[in-house]
Amino acid sequence: xxxxxxxxxxxxxxxxxxxxxxxxxxxxxxxxxxxxxxxxxxxxxxxxxxxxxxxxxxxxxxxxxxxxxxxxxxxxxxxxxxxxxxxxxxxxxxxxxxxxxxxxxxxxxxxxxxxxxxxxxxxxxxxxxxxxxxxxxxxxxxxxxxxxxxxxxxxxxxxxxxxxxxxxxxxxxxxxxxxxxxxxxxxxxxxxxxxxxxxxxxxxxxxxxxxxxxxxxxxxxxxxxxxxxxxxxxxxxxxxxxxxxxxxxxxxxxxxxxxxxxxxxxxxxxxxxxxxxxxxxxxxxxxxxxxxxxxxxxxxxxxxxxxxxxxxxxxxxxxxxxxxxxxxxxxxxxxxxxxxxxxxxxxxxxxxxxxxxxxxxxxxxxxxxxxxxxxxxxxxxxxxxxxxxxxxxxxxxxxxxxxxxxxxxxxxxxxxxxxxxxxxxxxxxxxxxxxxxxxxxxxxxxxxxxxxxxxxxxxxxxxxxxx
Ligand SMILES: [Zn+2]
Numbered sequence: 047x048x049x050x051x052x053x054x055x056x057x058x059x060x061x062x063x064x065x066x067x068x069x070x071x072x073x074x075x076x077x078x079x080x081x082x083x084x085x086x087x088x089x090x091x092x093x094x095x096x097x098x099x100x101x102x103x104x105x106x107x108x109x110x111x112x113x114x115x116x117x118x119x120x121x122x123x124x125x126x127x128x129x130x131x132x133x134x135x136x137x138x139x140x141x142x143x144x145x146x147x148x149x150x151x152x153x154x155x156x157x158x159x160x161x162x163x164x165x166x167x168x169x170x171x172x173x174x175x176x177x178x179x180x181x182x183x184x185x186x187x188x189x190x191x192x193x194x195x196x197x198x199x200x201x202x203x204x205x206x207x208x209x210x211x212x213x214x215x216x217x218x219x220x221x222x223x224x225x226x227x228x229x230x231x232x233x234x235x236x237x238x239x240x241x242x243x244x245x246x247x248x249x250x251x252x253x254x255x256x257x258x259x260x261x262x263x264x265x266x267x268x269x270x271x272x273x274x275x276x277x278x279x280x281x282x283x284x285x286x287x288x289x290x291x292x293x294x295x296x297x298x299x300x301x302x303x304x305x306x307x308x309x310x311x312x313x314x315x316x317x318x319x320x321x322x323x324x325x326x327x328x329x330x331x332x333x334x335x336x337x338x339x340x341x342x343x344x345x346x347x348x349x350x351x352x353x354x355x356x357x358x359x360x361x362x363x364x365x366x367x368x369x370x371x372x373x374x375x376x377x378x379x380x381x382x383x384x385x386x387x388x389x390x391x392x393x394x395x396x397x398x399x400x401x402x403x404x405x406x407x408x409x410x411x412x413x414x415x416x417x418x419x420x421x422x423x424x425x426x427x428x429x430x431x432x433x434x435x436x437x438x439x440x441x442x443x444x445x446x447x448x449x450x451x452x453x454x455x456x457x458x459x460x461x462x463x464x465x466x467x468x469x470x471x472x473x474x475x476x477x478x479x480x481x482x483x484x485x486x487x488x489x490x491x492x493x494x495x496x497x498x499x500x501x502x503x504x505x506x507x508x509x510x511x512x513x
Contacts (some may be wrong), residue, residue, distance in 0.1 A: 060505035067100040069125040069167070072268040073299075074443075074510045077315035078118035082107035084280045084318050087286050089118045094510070095446040096166075098125065126258055126450075130194040130300070131233065133157070133173045135186055137179060137283065147172035147183045150328040154182055157189070165191055168455045171419045177476040180322025196229040199238060199255045203495075206255075209250035212237035214489040219248045222246070235486045239307060251490070252453025253499045268300040269509075270308065270325040282307035287454035289318045297328065297513060300413045313513060314388060324476035329376025330509045336372055336379045337398045339408040339466060340365040341476075344388025349413035351491075354489040358386065360410045364479065369410070376453035395470030405440055405508070408466045411491060412457075421457030422448050425476040427467035437467060441475035444507030448477070451499055453490065478505065 049075040074094040079089045082104050090112075092098070098110035101117065108125055111117045135141050140156040147170035155177060157163060163184070164176040172183040173191070201222045208220040212234040220242060221226070222355070228250075232239035236252040257427070269372075270294040279286040280303045290312075292298065298310040298320070308322045340361035342348035348357030362383070372456045380401055382394045389397075398406035412423070424445040426437030445459045467474045477501055490496045 061254050069098050069100055069127040072126045073098045073124050075315045076124050094248050096386045118404040129197040132162040132192050133165045133175050134162045134192050140147045141368050143177050143182045143184050180361045193232040196231050198227050201226045208250050212249045253451050269328055269330040270300050271328045271456050272296045273324050273326050276324045282319045331375040331377035334377040335403045335404045336377045337403040338365045339394050341410040343383050347481045351488045352485040357411045365409050371501050371505045385394050390464035392469045394466045398472035399472050403472050406472045408476040410478050411480045412478040419484050420481050422456040423457035423478045424459050425462045428461055436473045437475055440511045443511040447503045447507035
């Protein structure tokens, strides 16, 4: 009798612990398996940044439920689980809870002063919260985020500045190095509030840290191709079961290496191990022609930032940075402008066709009169081309990679009648990296380490698009 009760209690505890735990996939195109082994059937594949609910954990595997209601298994390394957080009202007034991320939407309740609600995500500058068992929106600029329990983060680089407040303009209180670990207690505009060794608090920029030291997402990504027809196995030796065979020339992503074997993921999302003697390194964008378009220029400054800086200059900086990364990945990269000159949007679109480019990416930074707004968005246009391969797929691949950056928030993938996207027969997308009209986001945008991180993730998105 006692034993049965104990088992029930243990089961209840596991269920309570696991229930409602939300995670996001951190690798593009990964299989959802029917069982917790690499040899089982695939139910579907999930894109990077897919939201999943974790139902159960068993060894190296998680059983998950996807947004469209499918259940299946994924290796735990491929899911990043953000810690549980609350949205807290630290003001002296009640704050409205609404059905959509806009002040014009229906009000369903209020968060009273001092009250908190479970934080789910941030979209379009509003926090998504759990309220009356549903997901609703609350203005992010009126509320604070607090962690349910403190969580560890790890520094990604050496000599990272720890500041006295959540801003690049505040004093540097201390520095940390790669793999240093700190406890996070809160979050503000993409910055983490961390507890220092002397028990005081400091702030670090989100894009400089990771939540998961073992995450494949932070490893360097290699691409290899099979030099011959080649078996993919469930483990790193020829004694393991065969899952499938790669065709000669097939491209795979390499995640790890062990005793002459590589852990790989195929184009179709299958993970497994291959003998590395039959894989050779390749540049993932070899033979691709890319036209980058730094928006505005000359007499057209684009947005003017909170501090009075011009968008046209920052667009050009990001384009040069991205060009270098794409070149290293094997692409031939051209730019619509390489200095401060004006070109019509129509000409920019036509340039891609004349060049015979595989894709056109227009680079911009956003602005609004309301300086509270922040977030990253990408755009495509369907007026002349309805087929998603003409813009949507590219806009989506870039967006889903870019929002994996800590401190970058979702602002959507949108169909817009932008001339540069409309007046071309080349698959085209446009990115608005952040709001220059928001003083905090503006500072991130002008920061070199932020620019590098964003350019790397845009490049990852472009690689995903082609593969
Ligand atoms: Zn612009």
